[in-house]
Amino acid sequence: MDFSNAARELYGVEPGDFVATRTRLVREAKDAGDAALAERIGGLRRPTVSAWAVNLLARSAAGDLGRLLDVGDELRSAWGSGGGGLGGLEERRARAVDGLLRAAESLAAEAGHPLRDQALREVEDTLQAATVDADVAAEVREGTLSRPRSHTGFVPAGFPVAPGGGKPRTETKKGRREKKEPEERPRRRAGEERPRERTAKRDDPARARRAAALRERAADAEREFARREEEAASARDAADRASAEVGRLRRELDRVAADRDAAVRKAERAEQARDRADETVRRARRKAADAERDAPGG
Template sequence: MDFSNAARELYGVDPDEFVETRTRLVREAKKAGDAALAKRIGGLRRPTVSAWAVNLLARAAAGDLGRLLDVGDELRAAWGAGGGGLGELEGRRARSVDGLLREAESLAAGAGHPLRDQALREVEDTLQAATVDAEVAAEVRAGTLARPRSHTGFVPAGFPVAPEGGEPRTRPKKEREEKGGKAGAKDKPGEAGKPRRRAESGRPSGRAAERDRTARDRTARDRTARDGAARARRAAALRERAAEAERALAEREAEAASARDAADRASAEVGRLRHELDRAAAARDAAVRKAERAGQARDRADDAARRARRKAADAGGDARGR
């Protein structure tokens, strides 16, 4: 057992089983004589619900997640190359993130941990950050997140401000020389086609700031739309579950009514059988009494016959004596 495999196993279990699994892995590492590995595993923290949901995606939706991370690679490459094709990549990213959010919501609900709005936002933030930051992308791909991730700002860290329309905004050298000979602070000489970076003060130029605001507004609108869609899906799911519960209740009530009817019929049958049993018992008692009376009559007839025979015998003896 090594640390990577132990971490992947640990972050793949249900959050309720995390502590128990971690204890087992620490015990196994100690048993193998690797105290350092046991200490590293013991230091792993239980994931938040949102981080666990992203880890679920890394296992159950690895293909879709990999395609999103590939889009992130293309986005970072496009930023580095001057911004060409960003619109199409942004659209692919938005669609991929939306699909993965639905998948995460379904997987988490199926595992008994439905995602609330805050957790869904954290899942989305983590997926967006993974398309901007290669280190976050590696964590997401490994499926061993303990906490959600986020990236502040629209432009990836370390990348220049995207030029308008994907074309460089630096003026040709000849034009700069005609207007002053030396390039100003905002137009430092450089390789042709190299995108202008943020001003040394750390603030973007007015046009760049406006593009950033536009991009952030678009991202906010997309997020609002996705939040609304997610709420609508949850509401629809709740309505469906309520309808299913009502159908199940109606079925149980029908089964209960049928059971009551069957019980009533069984009770009536028991009553009928008891009545017949009582009648049979009465008939048996009457037959016993009749048999007893017949026996008594037979006994009386036998007694009468014996008396008659004795009387006849006595009469015959008297006649012989005379």
């Protein structure tokens, strides 16, 4: 067992099984004599629900997730070369993220952990960040996230807006300025926000501050839950060890009691043999005395 495989196994289990699985992996590493590996595994943190959902995508929707990350590679390349073709890439990213959000919602529900709105937003933020930051993309692809990821804005620092963005261009035709029709976009579901609408909401400072505060409170709650669960798991481990020790002591007590009973029986037999020998000696002495009296001249 190495650290990478242990981490991938650990972050592939359901949230409720995380602590028990980590305890087992730590014990296996210790049994194998690898204390350093045991310490590294023991330091892995329980994932939030949103991070677990992204890890679930890495395992159960790897193809769709890989396509999104490929779009991210293309976006970063386009940004680095001046932004050509960003419009089509942005649309592909939006479609891929929407599809993965639906997949995450469905997979989590099937696993018995339906995602609340906050968790869904964190999943979306993580997927968006993975298309901007190559390091986040690597974490997402590996499927070993413990916390959701986010990125300020949707482009790298120093690249404020996508070239060609904004309203559709206008051009002069027969002395009139006419609005150029945008390319046909995929039909939106009823009530679904456009990517720019979601971006505008995120860019509202007051809304962003409230969302950040809510995310922080949710993260605090998750951390407190994880801490309590770890304390409970530690207490259960201590109780198991105490029960095992009680069992061992009981077996030891039974063995000592059996040894005592055997010793008592042996002592009783020895005493009985001694009494018989004493009686034999007395009889012999009496016979010797009688023989002396009966002897001539006695």
